[in-house]
Amino acid sequence: MIITRKWLEQFLNLKDISNDQISVALNSLGFEVEQTTDFNALNSELLVGYVEESVKVPDTHLKSNKIKINKNKTLDIICGAENIDKDQYVIVAPVGSTISNGLTLTERQIRGHLSQGMVCALNEIGIPTSSLTEFESKNIYNINLDNIDLNSRSTQSAKQFINLDDYIWEVDLTLNRSDCLASFQLLKEIANYFNLEINNLNNNFNNFEKNDSKLTIKVNEDIKDLVKTIAFSEYQLNDLVKLNSKDDIWLKLNNTKTSDSIIENLALKTAIQTAQALIVIDKDKLLKNNNLELKEITREDNSKVLALTVKNELVNIIGLEVEDKFRVDNNTKNIIVLMLNIDTVTMRNQQKTLNTSTIQLQRYIKPINPNLFELANLTFANELEKYNLIQKATQVIEVKKTFINNTRFDVKLQKINDLLGVNLTVEQIKSLFKTLDFNVIVEDDNLTFDIDVNRVDIYSVNDICEEIARLYGYDNIVEQPINFKTIQKTKNIDLKLENKLINYLIGLGFNNTKTYSLENFESTSHWNLFDIKDLITLEKPLSKLRDTYRTNLSKSLIDVAIYNSVNNNKQLKLFEIADIYAFNNFKQRNLVFLTTSNIYQDNLSDNQINADFYYNKSILEAIFKLHNLDLNKLDYQVNNDVIDEIHPFINATIKYDDQLLGFIYRLNPGWEKSKKIDKTIVVEINLDKLNQVSNKQIQIKELSKFQSSKRDFSIELNNDIKYSDVIKKILDGANYITNVEVIDQYIDEKLEQSNKKSLTIQITFNSLDHQLTEQEINDQSQVIINNLNNLNITIR
Structure with a gap:
């Protein structure tokens, strides 16, 4: 806004x-x-000029212009804009002035003609191009105001004259x-x-006549519950004039493109001021067809949108401009002003379908007071009256109105003070709402609040207390840190952790899978990732395909994925938790999970996310966090001696304090192709070992009530250097650090040639006893930067 x-x-x-x-x-x-x-500050000097003469320079697109800037002075200026002509008021940047793009004007000879400055387009003096039409971006700006006087000895500043000094x-x-x-x-x-008095807000047009219109607006049954408000008024207009430059510039400063229609422009200004979008229709162009219908229509691209129609002919797609056939123009004499409020979810979907953002749509998609039509109609009338455009204005007819309840709340003074930790009096609280549209009634220590009808965000007494805190000032409330008592307690929580782990994976969309514990001997030996000794082989198996207890879970789960893929179920997220056995009372509990093909796919939007090594790694590290592991002690080592089914480069052995936890790898693309399975990433870990190294001393820590801040550091790290080996050195001496996380890795051709990779490390700062200042955070960031420099690590 x-x-x-x-x-x-x-x-x-x-x-x-x-x-x-x-x-x-x-x-x-x-x-x-x-x-x-x-x-x-964007422009040093801009003047109002009057084009007395404009003559084409032969054999060019240029024009030589004589431009009057006061009674005694006329400038010769060469200009290439196609719309410059005599009898125009324009913006002139004289010799010696500097404009927003950094250009300082000098006296120049152009094609043999003297040029003493420049006639300006708006985008040359700082108005954003996004607020301009294509024509305005390529041409000079014509000033439209009634009180221009260049017959005095002094010049007139264009900045002050049309609010370019705003x-x-x-x-x-x-x-x-x-x-x-x-x-x-x-x-x-x-x-x-x-504590200022608001003036001129109630200088209202009040000559509204009874609306005896025969217009009807029907809402299709399919959408009637989505429409909260329908109201309209009608106007008879005097001859239309052009929008003055002050209003035009104000709309452009509000990132709004103006049109040639003053009515449409004033409707946009009304929408910005009141939050109620207006649909303005030329009544005469309806040709006495008085039955409008609001319904869902199907466009040529088969998308469905809410629209206003008359006899099944499109009048307006809600949120866009009125169709040209029914649009107001400079000859319009009678208009219908329609005001709607529609379910915000429906309008957000409409915005996505239309793939645009307009002043109207921005207000349709947000929850606002559904009954703004009286304010909007009054404001629109005031804007029209400034231009003396109203011949007749009618009162609003409410076709449908939504009433808002719960706009009054009673609250005790003690409750407010207890909740906020303050000691305010009823008079202090009442004084906080001086010019807001809240009515505060005090009766002893009880306060009754009549809420501003526009505040659709206040639902309860707690919201009232929050509003009081906001107006009183959060900085004026004395900080009272919450006191927590820490208790240290040890429990055997392996089973609870496993149940949490299962719920976590199911919540991510993984399917819990159970596979057979027996494999054939060759496969079991080949896939013996954990190097388990003394394999158990059955003496009399039912089949040679099932004669040995497996040494891993990966192969079994991969077989499940292959089977599903062959049967055209390629998008898989699977996991299994089971025990592995061997002789000499060996038992090991493992977890395996895999993703294949797309881990996310939305057929409606055609968006998809493919299975990815780092997606599985992020899940794995979340599991490690659940077990309270220090991620800085993790070591991922590429294993160059892997079986043919595993990718020779996209794999890692996972160790924690030099103890083997498991493996993460992608299947070999050639093997994937031979098995008709898409890209597959597999993770298998030893849960027994994980539970053994996990920190089961669960200590409750005090939570900071203050806002944390994050800083990202992008560094270049030699591939031979392990992140886990240097992170402690990087953070040495830095305080207030609550979290460290690698959020991105990048390798381009140049980095690859130098055997390097780029890592982005995100560091979170916070304090338990006070809100960190920007300076404190910058000081700790500098400590980290100094450490990086001392380690000869390049900061990107």
Whole structure:
């Protein structure tokens, strides 16, 4: 959401309030200011100019122009824009001025003609190209205002004249504050923070006549439960004029492309201010067809969208512009203004289908007050009245209205103070809601809150308390760290861990598989990954194919995957937990899991994720975390001496403190092809050994209530150096570290030639007793950087 200072100044006296103070206010109120732009600083000097003469330069696309900038001075400027012509007011960058792209204007000779500056297009002086039409991006800007006077001795600044000296805040709204998609809501928040009176907000057009329209709007039965609100009003208009440049620039600063229709532009301005999208239809173009229908239609690409139709002819796809046949134009005299509120999930699906984002769609997809139609109609009327466009305006007809309940809450003062850890009085709390549309009624120590109807995020007394904390200021609440008592207790939890492990894998979509414990002797010996001695072979087996107790689980699970693949079930996620036996009372409990083909596939969107070595590795390390292992002690070693069925390079032996835990590998592509199975990644580990090395001393640790921060470090590491060998040296001396994780590995041709790989390490910082400052985090980051430099490790 974007808010501009010039717009705020229409309603608030900001004389003694700086832009930085407003930024602090927005952040303190729970919004996040993502970016600010000072448009005044982008250009050193811009003047209003009047084109008195415009003559084509022979054999070129250029024009030689005489441009008046005050009573006594005219500039000669060469311009190549196709739309420049005499009798236009334009933006002039004179000689000596510097514009936003860094160009400083000098007096030049162009094709033998003197040029004393430049006539500017908007994208040359800082207006984002995304806010401009293709025509505007290629041509100069024509100023449209009524009070231009260049007959004095002084020049007129274009920056001040059409608000090119504005200051904007790009505000990231939290999920619960979609009401602030209306700039009026942000206006109230800022006014409340600075204790300012809001002026001019109630200078309302009030000459609405009774609406006796014969228009009907039918909702198709299939979607009637999805439509919350339908309302409309009608207007008879005077002769239309062009949108003035101040409104035009304001819309562009709000990342909105304007059109040639002043009605559509003012409808967009209304939507930004109120959060209610308007659908404006030329009434006369309906040709007395008074029966509109809202229904789901199928487009040429077979996608389905909600749309407004008349006699099965498309009028408007909800969220897009009105179809040209029914669209308002400069000759329009009668309009219908339609206001809808539709189920947000449905509209989010519509946005995905349309693959676009418009001012209207941005408001349809968010939960906002469904009954904004009166405010929107009044605001739209005010905007039209500024241009003297209204000949007749009608009241709103409510075709369907959704009523909001639970807008009143009672809460005791003691509950508020206990919950927030403060000691506020009822008068202090009441004063927090000065200009917000909350009505606070105090009766002894009980407070009754009548909620702003636009605040659809407040459902309970706890939400009220959170709102009080936000307005009071989180920084004003004294920090009270939570006290935890730590208890150290040892238990035999192997079975519990195994059950958790099973539930974890099932939750990831793996199928629990049970396979036969007997294999043939040759296969058992060949796949003896754990080098188990004294194999048990049956003296009188029923079949030579089942004569020996297996030495691993991998081969059995791979056979299951092959069988399924042959039967056209290729997308598999399988696991098994079972015991392995040998003579001399040998027993070992193993876990094996594999993924093959696609681990995720969405047929609707045609998105898919293939089986991947690092996906299986991430699952394996999650299992290690469940067993409380220190991942920095893990050692993955490529095994060059593997059986033919295993990929010679994509494999690893997994050790922990030099003790063998298991293996992770991809099957050999040639063998996969011969067995008609897709890419398959297998992991097998010794659960007995895992339980043996796991840290069963479960210690409850105090949780930090403060916000953690993360920093990513990309380093180049020689392939001969193990990550586990250097990570402790890298972190040596750094404090406040709560987690270290490798989040990315990258190898390109240059790195491969130098026997290196690039790792991205993500380090999380936090403290138990205070919120870390940016400086503290930077200091610890510098310690890590110094360690990397001392180890001669390149930082990317």
